[in-house]
Structure formats: C-alpha cells, structure tokens
C-alpha cells in the first residue's frame with residue numbers, strides 16, 4: 001500500500017524543523033508512511049501492538065537497503081493499556097518527537113499524550129475516518145470514527161496548517177494506485193497538519 005499523499009505536503013515542513021527528535025509513526029501497521037519518511041532520510045520510530053507488522057516493516061527495509069537503517073527504530077507497544085490512570089504508565093509519557101503521525105487509528109484517551117509528546121514547534125499529522133464513513137464500509141464503530149470538526153477543535157490551540165474533512169476517492173487521490181481496474185473507492189476522512197506553539 002502506498003503512503004498517504006498528505007505526507008508530500010508535510011515533508012517540506014519537517015525539513016525546516018530544528019528538532020533532532022524522530023518522527024513517531026503511531027500504530028504504523030505495515031509502515032507505509034514511516035517508510036516513506038525513512039527513505040527521505042528522516043529518523044522514524046515505528047510503533048504498533050502487532051509484532052508481525054513491525055517485522056514486516058523491518059523486512060521491507062532490509063529488502064530495499066540490504067540492512068536495517070539506523071534511522072529506523074521499532075517499538076512494540078499497546079497504546080490502549082488500561083493503566084493510564086497512573087501517569088508513569090502512559091505509553092508516551094516522557095517521550096519527545098519532532099512529529100507524531102497517526103493514520104487510520106483512533107483511541108481518544110491518547111489525544112492529550114500526543115499533544116504533550118510533540119516537541120515545541122513540532123507537528124502532528126492525523127488522518128482517519130469520520131462518522132460519515134460507515135456508508136462506504138468499515139469501521140462503523142463510533143469509537144473509531146472522528147466527529148465533525150473534532151480534529152480542528154482538538155488542535156485549536158496549535159497553528160493549523162492543513163485541515164480537510166470530506167469524502168475522497170482513494171484511487172483518484174493516489175496517483176500511484178496499483179488497483180487493477182482503478183475502481184472508485186470512497187472514504188469519509190478528516191485530515192489535519194498542525195504545529196505546536198514554540
């Protein structure tokens with residue numbers, strides 16, 4: 001699967017950050033987005049609960065580069081562990097990232113941790129399904145669907161650089177799509193790129 005076209009907008013911004021911290025690909029899955037950044041020479045932490053997903057990312061990197069790149073690191077983690085009541089048990093506590101990107105994953109109790117763990121002047125890139133999506137397919141559980149305006153509201157105290165909410169045709173949005181017959185495939189999504197105040 002190809003990286004999100006949103007990253008092409010984001011990469012120029014990332015180039016200008018002075019932070020030496022890595023980018024977190026939170027709930028990275030097969031790593032399609034983090035891999036794109038590693039290939040553009042940015043340090044990335046690939047984080048997911050699924051060990052085999054992380055193994056897949058490693059094997060994609062080794063098959064492309066012949067070895068694991070030192071700019072890629074791996075973190076097997078459950079972002080939904082119930083012990084969040086204890087401050088120290090929060091998975092992102094004490095961590096610092098130049099940017100956190102989250103694609104196709106939603107766990108609302110993480111929102112504040114995400115905001116805290118981005119370095120001042122760093123970025124969040126978030127893209128996932130909205131409440132309009134169930135007409136096209138899964139997910140249908142409201143816990144996994146953004147409400148109207150939810151991301152913009154969440155990051156209203158940050159500088160909002162890109163904000164989109166609507167219906168996209170995935171195959172048209174992705175010029176590199178390899179879908180055999182290029183059929184229309186609609187998704188209702190929200191996207192945001194926001195910069196944390198310095």
Ligand SMILES: C[S@@+](CC[C@H](N)C(=O)[O-])C[C@H]1O[C@@H](n2cnc3c(N)ncnc32)[C@H](O)[C@@H]1O
Pocket residue numbers: 026027028029030031032033047048049050053077078079080081102103104105
């Ligand atoms: C729909 S996939 C999205 C993968 C990737 N972000 C992308 O857009 O291609 C959702 C990912 O969330 C991960 N995930 C689900 N629950 C998780 C949890 N509790 N902690 C960490 N990762 C989790 C899954 O393993 C899966 O890789």
